[in-house]
Amino acid sequence: MSFFKNIFSKEKKETLDKGLEKSKESFFGKLSKAVVGKSKVDEDVLDSLEEILVASDVGVNTTLKIITRIEERVAKDKYVGTDELNTILREEIAGLLSETNIGNETDFTIPADKKPYVIMVVGVNGVGKTTTIGKLASQFKKQGLKVILGAADTFRAAAIDQLQVWADRTDVPIVRQEMGSDPASVAFDTLKSAVTQNADVVIIDTAGRLHNKVNLMNELTKIKRVMQKVVADAPHEVLLVLDGSTGQNAFEQAKQFTLATEVTSLAVTKLDGTAKGGVVIGISDQFKIPVKYIGVGEGIDDLQVFNKHEFVDSFFK
Numbered sequence: 001m002s003f004f005k006n007i008f009s010k011e012k013k014e015t016l017d018k019g020l021e022k023s024k025e026s027f028f029g030k031l032s033k034a035v036v037g038k039s040k041v042d043e044d045v046l047d048s049l050e051e052i053l054v055a056s057d058v059g060v061n062t063t064l065k066i067i068t069r070i071e072e073r074v075a076k077d078k079y080v081g082t083d084e085l086n087t088i089l090r091e092e093i094a095g096l097l098s099e100t101n102i103g104n105e106t107d108f109t110i111p112a113d114k115k116p117y118v119i120m121v122v123g124v125n126g127v128g129k130t131t132t133i134g135k136l137a138s139q140f141k142k143q144g145l146k147v148i149l150g151a152a153d154t155f156r157a158a159a160i161d162q163l164q165v166w167a168d169r170t171d172v173p174i175v176r177q178e179m180g181s182d183p184a185s186v187a188f189d190t191l192k193s194a195v196t197q198n199a200d201v202v203i204i205d206t207a208g209r210l211h212n213k214v215n216l217m218n219e220l221t222k223i224k225r226v227m228q229k230v231v232a233d234a235p236h237e238v239l240l241v242l243d244g245s246t247g248q249n250a251f252e253q254a255k256q257f258t259l260a261t262e263v264t265s266l267a268v269t270k271l272d273g274t275a276k277g278g279v280v281i282g283i284s285d286q287f288k289i290p291v292k293y294i295g296v297g298e299g300i301d302d303l304q305v306f307n308k309h310e311f312v313d314s315f316f317k
């Protein structure tokens with residue numbers, strides 16, 4: 001068992017390392033330029049570091065926290081060499097993430113006492129919502145759990161069809177209705193079907209139109225209310241999917257969605273192929289909502305459970 005676990009961890013680590021490559025290259029490239037000819041961490045180095053963190057989409061507030069901590073350390077130690085900067089930065093970022101009970105999980109797990117466990121997935125179009133649902137379905141299925149998908153994004157026919165593709169690919173049942181039908185009705189049918197079939201996990205896709213916040217709020221509230229007619233404490237999780245490659249836009253979407261509904265966890269996708277990996281650090285710190293999953297590729301196995309230790313390890317390797 002532990003043998004397989006090790007193999008899996010190694011693969012997971014390699015995928016994470018590869019996924020974060022661009023972010024690392026960009027970050028450390030800039031950092032090494034900033035310290036050229038400097039032996040000591042001084043005001044100039046700290047100013048450059050601040051710029052680099054902001055440019056890496058860590059977010060202004062989180063950047064300021066990190067800089068303040070490093071300033072305090074530098075003031076206390078009197079002399080901090082630039083060769084120590086990586087270590088200090090790593091420690092401070094790890095410390096910041098440790099302050100919240102975020103990112104401690106290592107496996108795809110769901111609470112055993114909630115059956116069916118209902119995950120309502122929200123997020124704007126194109127962020128990787130459908131792909132994330134498909135990847136999650138695959139992970140849960142691999143654990144022997146019975147999964148059902150609900151196509152409650154009835155606003156666009158393509159959204160229903162895309163979810164169908166993932167349902168076929170993962171060999172998981174899907175509940176769907178015609179385009180334009182009431183999303184709450186699809187969610188209701190899906191939960192009914194899950195109860196009848198004794199399913200373990202239900203994943204409900206929803207439409208993510210942000211242009212009208214009141215509509216979005218009303219729609220999500222209605223879906224929740226109707227689901228509760230079947231499973232009283234549903235949804236157990238409201239997972240907001242954010243596209244990590246959009247940097248500050250992802251922050252803005254998190255703000256909007258948290259105003260519209262109670263978001264309980266986040267998935268940050270497309271961290272591979274972007275230099276904006278710092279967004280995970282900023283979002284974890286600012287929203288105090290756990291980043292539960294990260295997308296590091298388009299493949300079915302390229303969704304990982306976010307673990308802050310692995311993330312920091314991989315980033316500062």
Ligand SMILES: Nc1nc2c(ncn2[C@@H]2O[C@H](COP(=O)(O)OP(=O)(O)OP(=O)(O)O)[C@@H](O)[C@H]2O)c(=O)[nH]1
Nearest residue numbers: 125126127128129130131269270271295296297298
């Ligand atoms: N590289 C990479 N691509 C991803 C990741 N997650 C999703 N994608 C890609 O992003 C694109 C959009 O993903 P979808 O799942 O269709 O996004 P969506 O939010 O459901 O969008 P709509 O279907 O338009 O609502 C697809 O081409 C996915 O393959 C990821 O972690 N890494």
